[in-house]
Amino acid sequence: MAIPLLVVIGVIVALIIASFRVFREYERGVIFLLGRFWKVKGPGLRLVVPLIQQSVKIDLRLITMDVPTQDVISKDNVSVKVNAVLYFRVVDPERVVIQVENYFMATNQLAQTTLRSVLGQHDLDEMLSAREKLNHNIQSILDEHTEAWGIKVANVEIKHVDLDESMVRAIARQAEAERERRAKVIHAEGEYQAAAQLVAAAKRIATQPEALQLRYLQTLADISNQSKSIVIPIPLEIFRLLGGQESTHTAPTKPS
Structure with missing residues (x-):
């Protein structure tokens, strides 16, 4: 017993x-x-x-999930490979057990399809330059769908956008052409501003003769510093003065 x-x-x-x-x-x-x-x-x-x-x-801790690389065709028909990282947590244990069989796999599959769908609606330039906006769009869509499962999507980050070698070369040529265009625009703008300044200076000198005299003296100083032989230009005012004096000493007329 x-x-x-x-x-x-x-x-x-x-x-x-x-x-x-x-x-x-x-x-x-x-x-x-x-x-x-x-x-x-x-x-x-x-x-x-x-x-x-x-x-x-x-x-209930924050879960970090790698979204596998997806083949995406952009709105402008460019094929790229994109992967991302997803951050989410369980906020309602009851629903995450009852509403979905495997919440981790379900969230991963939903993230893949949403990534392809959202990026396919944008051009390649937006994928490369507007990632913050795309991340927010993907996060909003995922959060809306996973709310019924008791899951909160905290953040989505696009990690890499891989291009073909031919597309990389094409983008490099486009960037070089854009830099050349900007350089030409800046050069033309500089020429325009310089011409405007020269016109303003010419008008100032025309109205103020003493400014021309000062410029004349400055030119003589620059020439004397650069060369041993000094060439002194004669101002036009001297010729005008001499011409006036000759006109005052006219020949006497013969008596009739």
Whole structure:
């Protein structure tokens, strides 16, 4: 009689030990009573009656998921390979267990299809230069669909946009042509501004003769610093003055 009694006591002790579950601070236990949802138990030591109750442990921490590389055809018919990283967490353990069989796989598949769908609506230039906008669009769409599963998508980041070698060369040529265009525009703008300044200077000198005299003296100083032979230009005013003097000394007329 002692041996069966010990066996019974051992079975009871084993059932009692098996009835307790320890959930960490970031874990929740979804409890089912005879197959029907009962409640969600928080962290700590919790009692789960064997054979009658079943528990499913859910992690509430932020999950980082790599979205595999996807072949995407952009709006301007350019084939690229794009991959991304997805950050999400479980916010409703009840729905994530009841509404979807494997929430991790379901979220991964939804992220792949959404990535192809969103990027296919944009040009290649937008993929390369407007990633912040595309990330926000993908995150909004994923969050809207996963809300029914009890999942919150925190962020989506496009990591790489890989192009064919021919497209890389074409983009390099386009960038070089754009730089040349900007250089020509800047040069033309400089020429225009210089011409405007020269016109303004000419008008100022025309109205103020002393400015021309100062410019004349400055030119003489520059010539004397650069060459041993000095060429002194004669201002036009001297010729005008001499011409005026000759006109005043006219020949006397003969008496009739």
